Each structure stands twice: as structure tokens, then as C-alpha cells.
Amino acid sequence: MARKIMFKDAINEAMRLEMERDESVIILGLDVAGAAGTEQARDAWGGVLGVTKGLYPLFPERVIDCPISESAYIGAAVGASACGMRAVGELMFSDFLGVCFDQLYNQAAKFRYMFGGKAVTPVTIRTMIGAGFSAAAQHSQSPYSMFAHVPGLKCIIPSNPYDAKGLLAACIEDDDPCVFFEHKALYTMKGEVPEEHYTIPLGQANVIQEGKDVTIVALARMVQFAEKAAKALAKDGIECTIIDPRTISPLDTDTIFSSVEKTGRLVVVDESYDRCGVAADIAAMVSQNVFDALKAAPQMVTAPFVPTPFAANLEAAYLPDARKIEAAVRKTMGVSNAVKMQAAAN
Amino acid sequence: MKAQLSKENLLKAYRKMREIREFEDRVHVEFAKGTLPGFVHLYSGEEAVAVGICEHLNDLDRIASTHRGHGHCIAKGVELEGMMAEIYGKKTGTCGGKGGSMHIADLDKGMMGANGIVGAGPPLIAGAALASKLRKDGSVGVVFFGDGASNQGTNFESMNMAVTLDLPMIFVLENNGYAESTSPKYSAKVGSDNIADRARGFGMPAVTVDGNDFFAVYEAAAEAINRARKGGGPTFIECKTMRYFGHFEGDAQTYRPKDEVKNARINDCPLKRFAAAVTSAGLVEATELEAIDKAVLDQVEKAVKAAEAAPQPDLDALMADVYVSY
Ligand SMILES: Cc1ncc(C[n+]2csc(CCOP(=O)(O)OP(=O)(O)O)c2C)c(N)n1
Ligand SMILES: [Mg+2]
Numbered sequence: 001m002a003r004k005i006m007f008k009d010a011i012n013e014a015m016r017l018e019m020e021r022d023e024s025v026i027i028l029g030l031d032v033a034g035a036a037g038t039e040q041a042r043d044a045w046g047g048v049l050g051v052t053k054g055l056y057p058l059f060p061e062r063v064i065d066c067p068i069s070e071s072a073y074i075g076a077a078v079g080a081s082a083c084g085m086r087a088v089g090e091l092m093f094s095d096f097l098g099v100c101f102d103q104l105y106n107q108a109a110k111f112r113y114m115f116g117g118k119a120v121t122p123v124t125i126r127t128m129i130g131a132g133f134s135a136a137a138q139h140s141q142s143p144y145s146m147f148a149h150v151p152g153l154k155c156i157i158p159s160n161p162y163d164a165k166g167l168l169a170a171c172i173e174d175d176d177p178c179v180f181f182e183h184k185a186l187y188t189m190k191g192e193v194p195e196e197h198y199t200i201p202l203g204q205a206n207v208i209q210e211g212k213d214v215t216i217v218a219l220a221r222m223v224q225f226a227e228k229a230a231k232a233l234a235k236d237g238i239e240c241t242i243i244d245p246r247t248i249s250p251l252d253t254d255t256i257f258s259s260v261e262k263t264g265r266l267v268v269v270d271e272s273y274d275r276c277g278v279a280a281d282i283a284a285m286v287s288q289n290v291f292d293a294l295k296a297a298p299q300m301v302t303a304p305f306v307p308t309p310f311a312a313n314l315e316a317a318y319l320p321d322a323r324k325i326e327a328a329v330r331k332t333m334g335v336s337n338a339v340k341m342q343a344a345a346n
Numbered sequence: 347m348k349a350q351l352s353k354e355n356l357l358k359a360y361r362k363m364r365e366i367r368e369f370e371d372r373v374h375v376e377f378a379k380g381t382l383p384g385f386v387h388l389y390s391g392e393e394a395v396a397v398g399i400c401e402h403l404n405d406l407d408r409i410a411s412t413h414r415g416h417g418h419c420i421a422k423g424v425e426l427e428g429m430m431a432e433i434y435g436k437k438t439g440t441c442g443g444k445g446g447s448m449h450i451a452d453l454d455k456g457m458m459g460a461n462g463i464v465g466a467g468p469p470l471i472a473g474a475a476l477a478s479k480l481r482k483d484g485s486v487g488v489v490f491f492g493d494g495a496s497n498q499g500t501n502f503e504s505m506n507m508a509v510t511l512d513l514p515m516i517f518v519l520e521n522n523g524y525a526e527s528t529s530p531k532y533s534a535k536v537g538s539d540n541i542a543d544r545a546r547g548f549g550m551p552a553v554t555v556d557g558n559d560f561f562a563v564y565e566a567a568a569e570a571i572n573r574a575r576k577g578g579g580p581t582f583i584e585c586k587t588m589r590y591f592g593h594f595e596g597d598a599q600t601y602r603p604k605d606e607v608k609n610a611r612i613n614d615c616p617l618k619r620f621a622a623a624v625t626s627a628g629l630v631e632a633t634e635l636e637a638i639d640k641a642v643l644d645q646v647e648k649a650v651k652a653a654e655a656a657p658q659p660d661l662d663a664l665m666a667d668v669y670v671s672y
Contacts, residue, residue, distance in 0.1 A: 030525075030526065030528070031526045031527050031528055034526070034527040034528070034601060035527050035528070035529075035600070035601035036527075036528045036529065036532040036533065037528060037529030037530070037531035037532025037533065038524075038527070038528075038529045038531075038532075038601045038602070039603065040600060040601045040602065040603070041600070044527045044600045044601040045526065045527045045601070048526070065528060065532070065533075066533075067494075067497035067528075067533040067534065068464050068465065068494045068495060068497050068498055068525055068533070069497045069498055069499060070498075071499050072499065095462070095463070096463065098463070099463065099465070099498070099499075099500075133383075133384065133385075134383030134384035134435065134446060135384055135385055135448075136384060136444075136445060136446045136448055136449055136462065137444075137445070137449065137462070138448065138449070138461075138462030138463055139385065139448070139462050304664065304665060305668070306664060306665060306668050307668070309443075309444045309659075309663070309664060310383070310384060310435050310441075310443060310444055310445055310446030310449070311383075311435035311436070311443035311444065311446075311658055311659045311663075312383055312435055312658075313658045313659065313661065314443070314444065314658075314659055314661070314663060314664045317661055317664050318664060
């Protein structure tokens with residue numbers, strides 16, 4: 001059995017291995033080492049939750065603490081990457097995207113196309129997502145659909161330590177701009193992670209389990225909730241397939257479509273919003289492409305269309321959970337259940 | 347300056363500073379018990395800045411705050427009970443439990459919110475000051491921001507806007523020596539130790555004061571705010587101060603010298619310095635200050651008890667107030 005490590009350590013390890021392999025890999029962020037300008041030892045923080053801890057002592061010139069100027073340092077990560085570096089820019093919370101968005105949205109994303117295919121911008125932006133910590137409206141969001149809406153950006157959303165390491169390595173080695181979303185509730189999740197370097201191709205979904213009745217597509221932390229719901233449903237004889245797309249741009253539609261062709265039912269679970277979001281996107285593509293296979297309307301389990309509330313009871317009501325997923329699955333099963341019950345009654 | 351403040355004003359200023367200190371010290375204790383949700387950033391040690399500025403303001407004047415916002419709230423007159431309940435995420439909180447520590451706001455008091463986004467305040471207050479200017483009601487806008495936030499583009503752009511549009515706006519830089527673990531010696535090199543020097547480059551008056559000296563802050567604020575009220579445009583006030591706790595509650599603070607806070611608490615505490623100044627000048631009796639200390643202790647205790655006993659928000663609050671109409 002491979003060694004078990006935490007999600008955040010898997011991310012750290014991916015960066016360390018990439019920095020060992022390639023001298024052009026640099027890290028830019030806030031307090032990614034820490035204690036800059038003080039008389040105390042550097043590496044005092046290693047990022048706000050310690051994800052980059054230990055990298056500064058190994059690569060003191062390549063782990064670069066920046067002023068709180070996201071436009072400038074995320075933009076500099078883009079610019080440096082367009083000039084031969086492979087920069088990893090850490091945007092502490094994805095909620096701060098508003099401060100630096102132009103450098104990704106109009107710059108990094110569009111260079112290659114606008115410049116007639118001549119530009120290569122292998123930048124990676126790492127950033128935190130996720131609610132569940134009473135961190136309120138400006139530190140809890142999962143706004144990846146805003147990035148996935150932009151042609152030219154790749155969006156990566158790992159759900160476990162193994163994927164986190166392999167996908168981040170793939171992002172750093174990839175020649176396009178990648179935005180890598182880390183759910184803060186997963187940081188302490190443990191899982192088997194090989195010590196050696198490996199990558200996971202971007203755009204390849206992970207089929208977590210197969211079942212004949214319903215296809216559940218779930219992202220990041222929602223994968224765990226989907227697994228829990230599937231267990232409960234299995235007791236009632238409802239068998240679920242769970243697909244973790246792992247990347248939403250590119251999106252592995254083949255895997256999703258062929259699963260729905262078998263099950264005829266789709267439930268998409270996303271911690272972000274239903275409106276103009278990933279869940280709506282996947283539901284629409286399935287409806288358009290495998291409509292004939294559908295036995296029920298696709299269901300979305302998402303956060304309601306409101307900012308993340310602070311109070312714990314409101315936040316719990318806001319978040320998707322296993323119970324809500326179960327209800328959505330049962331809804332898609334409604335018709336055949338009624339038929340089954342009728343058959344039993346006869 | 348001391349003599350120009352009435353005894354009543356002196357006691358009021360001291361009370362506000364004591365309310366901030368007691369409130370924050372108590373939140374620190376409660377947070378350590380693990381009962382408080384979310385992220386909390388405390389203002390202990392920086393009291394003279396918020397109070398020295400806000401003593402010149404009325405409810406029409408607007409302030410924008412930071413992630414470290416409790417002190418600004420209290421100085422601007424927000425009620426302690428509502429604030430404590432907000433930090434506990436309760437229905438009776440200033441924002442109904444939907445904002446929490448990082449988003450406490452009381453618009454009736456001209457307090458436009460603590461803020462989770464570093465550097466979000468300056469543009470908002472440029473707007474508040476523009477509204478003041480157009481309304482011609484003599485009100486001003488004050489933005490509080492940190493040494494770290496001083497590096498945010500929004501801050502530079504707002505300084506230029508304020509000068510361009512001649513806005514009644516005060517930039518109050520709280521230079522407490524750290525942005526998380528990073529020193530402004532690294533991230534805000536301005537040729538001197540004074541970040542205020544940048545503001546002069548934009549063409550506005552700028553001063554650097556001892557932010558642990560209430561009277562120094564009060565005096566600088568008097569000049570700046572009077573000028574702004576009379577149409578004289580923006581001013582930048584840098585206040586050198588110190589935070590007594592970690593960046594957030596739970597920060598191990600290995601980036602700080604061992605005795606930095608201990609020494610500051612002994613030799614440079616804004617409340618102690620205020621008390622020494624007013625009692626030695628014979629303006630206030632020590633017993634009067636002690637009476638305030640005791641009253642505030644009770645006030646904070648009451649706020650905690652009320653917050654603990656208050657109900658959680660009703661579940662239908664989840665969907666309410668996203669829009670005015672939709
Ligand atoms: C746009 C943005 N970037 C980064 C952060 C994370 N952050 C919160 S407070 C802080 C440090 C702020 O330092 P300073 O402005 O000096 O204020 P202080 O904490 O010292 O009061 C950082 C980096 C944030 N909340 N928003
Ligand atoms: Mg600071």
C-alpha cells in the first residue's frame with residue numbers, strides 16, 4: 001500500500017517535484033514563505049494554511065513573497081510565464097479573483113489566440129474555494145464557472161490527495177494557463193499518494209463507482225457527499241454511478257454522456273450556483289446530446305442563488321449535502337419507483 | 347491639544363478605547379475556547395487610531411474598514427451587543443448573523459463595513475466622499491487600511507482620484523508593522539520608513555504620527571478633517587502602531603521578536619499613555635478612569651451573555667435580502 005498523506009501535502013509535494021525537475025518553475029504569492037523583511041527566520045508561514053511550507057528553504061530564489069497587489073503579482077506570473085518561466089501564482093482565496101481578473105481573463109487567456117498561435121503561457125494559478133467554515137460571503141465562494149466561461153483558461157478541481165498531486169503536476173507542465181482550485185475542507189483529507197512524480201491528464205474524468213440507475217456528477221468536496229448519498233440509496237436498491245470530472249475545462253463529456261446513455265438519469269452536484277454554472281452547463285450538454293437516453297429530467301444540486309451566509313445554521317442550509325443529493329436522485333427515480341410500487345401492489 | 351478637549355470628551359475617548367480593548371480581549375478569550383465561528387482579526391493595541399480619528403466624526407461621515415474592523419465599528423458608535431451577537435452568528439447581530447466578524451456594518455452610523463477584501467475600502471470611500479461633495483453637507487469619508495493594503499492598486503488609484511476630484515476624503519494608514527507575517531520594510535519600500543511619503547507624490551498633504559498617542563492622532567485628524575469639510579481636499583495620515591494579537595486568532599506569530607508585544611504593552615500601550623497624560627495634567631482623576639474600566643468590563647460581559655443566549659437566525663433569512671426586488 002502506498003503511503004497516505006494529506007491533500008495539502010500532496011499539493012506541496014507536486015510543487016516540490018516540479019521545482020526539482022524544472023528550474024523555470026517559480027512560486028509567487030502572499031506569505032508563501034513568510035516573515036519577509038523581519039529579523040525572524042523565513043518560511044514562517046508557508047502560505048496562509050501552510051501549503052507551501054518547506055519550499056522556501058529548498059528554493060529560496062524561486063519562492064517569492066509578494067506585496068498585497070494581486071493585479072501585479074498574478075499578472076507578473078502571467079507575464080513571466082509568457083517569457084519562458086513556469087510560474088505558479090497563488091491567489092490566496094478564489095474570492096479575490098476580482099482584484100486580478102483582467103490579467104487572467106483578458107491577458108493570459110487570450111495571448112495565444114490573439115497572437116496567431118505564437119504565444120505560450122504556461123502559468124498555473126492555485127487558489128482556494130469552498131464554504132463550511134463560517135468564513136462568510138467573501139472567503140467561501142467557488143467561482144470556477146467564471147473561469148471556465150473563458151476560452152483559453154483550463155480549470156482543474158481535485159477531490160482527493162492522489163488527484164491533487166497528479167493534476168497539479170500536469171497543470172505546471174501544461175503549456176496553457178491553468179487555474180487550480182483547492183477546496184479548503186479537503187486540505188486535511190488523507191489518501192494514498194505515490195512518492196514519485198506522476199501526472200494525470202487534464203480532461204479525463206474519474207469514474208468513482210458504477211451503478212446502473214443514476215449518473216451523479218460531483219466536484220471537489222461534493223464527491224464525498226455523493227458517495228455518502230449513494231451508500232444510503234444502495235440500501236434501497238438504487239445503484240449510482242459517480243463521476244468526478246476533475247477538470248471542468250476541458251470537460252470529459254464522453255465519459256459523462258456514455259454513462260447517462262447507460263443509466264438514463266443525471267444528477268449534477270456543485271457547491272457553486274445553479275445559474276450559469278457548471279451544473280447547468282453539464283445538464284444542458286447532456287440534454288442536448290443524449291436526450292433520447294434520458295428517463296427523467298436532469299437534476300441540479302447546488303447552493304441557492306445567495307451569497308454565503310456567516311451563521312452556521314444558515315451556512316449548513318446553504319450547502320449541498322448527502323441528504324439533498326439523495327432527494328434529487330429519488331426524484332429522477334420517481335417514475336420507475338411508482339411503476340415498481342404498482343407492480344408490487346398488483 | 348489635551349487642554350482643548352473638554353473633560354467630557356476626554357472621558358468619552360478613553361471609554362471608547364477601553365471598550366475596544368475589553369471587547370477584543372474578550373473575543374480573544376472566547377475564540378480560544380473554540381466556541382466562535384469563522385476567522386477573527388483583533389484590533390487590541392491600535393485603539394488610539396480608530397478613536398483619535400472617529401472622535402471628530404458624526405453619523406453623516408462615512409468610514410470604510412478592514413478585516414480588522416471591530417475597533418473601527420466601536421469608535422464609530424456601533425453598539426457592542428449587536429457586534430458581539432454578530433460575531434457569534436446570532437439573529438440579534440448587527441447584520442442578523444449573516445456577515446460575521448469580517449463584515450460587521452452599521453450604515454446608520456456611517457460605518458460601511460469591515461471587509462474581507464484587502465484594499466477594497468479606498469475606492470468605496472472615494473465614492474462616499476464624492477457623494478458628500480455633491481450633497482454639499484460638509485460630511486467627509488475616511489478609509490482605514492493597513493500597511494499591507496497600502497500596496498493594493500485600488501489604494502494608489504483612489505489617491506489619484508481623490509486629488510483629481512478634490513474629494514473630502516481622509517486616508518488613514520494603520521501601519522502596525524506587519525501584513526500577515528510580512529514587514530512593510532520588505533513590501534512597501536518608500537525610501538524612508540514612512541509610507542505616507544507616497545501620498546505626497548500624488549499631491550496631497552501627508553503626515554506620519556505616533557499611532558499609539560491618542561493626542562497625536564486626534565490633532566492630525568482635526569486638521570485633515572477640518573480641511574476636507576471646508577473643501578480643501580484629501581489628506582493622508584499614517585499612524586504607526588502595533589497589534590497585540592496574531593494576524594488572526596490562531597496565528598503562531600513566529601515572525602515576531604519574542605518580547606515585542608510584551609514590551610509594547612508595558613511601555614507603549616495607547617490606553618496607559620492616555621491615562622498617564624490626562625491624570626498627570628490634572629485633567630481627569632485616576633478613579634474616574636477606573637470607574638470606566640469597571641463599567642466597560644460589565645458592558646462586555648453583558649454583551650457576551652446576551653450573544654450566547656440569543657437565537658440563531660431564522661432559516662428563511664438564508665434567501666432574504668439578496669436584492670431589493672427581483
Ligand atoms: C485582496 C486580498 N488579498 C489578500 C487577502 C488576505 N489577507 C487578509 S488580511 C491580510 C494582511 C493585511 O495586512 P495589513 O493591510 O497590514 O492589515 P493588518 O492585518 O496589519 O491590520 C491579507 C494578506 C485578502 N483578504 N484580500
Ligand atoms: Mg499591517
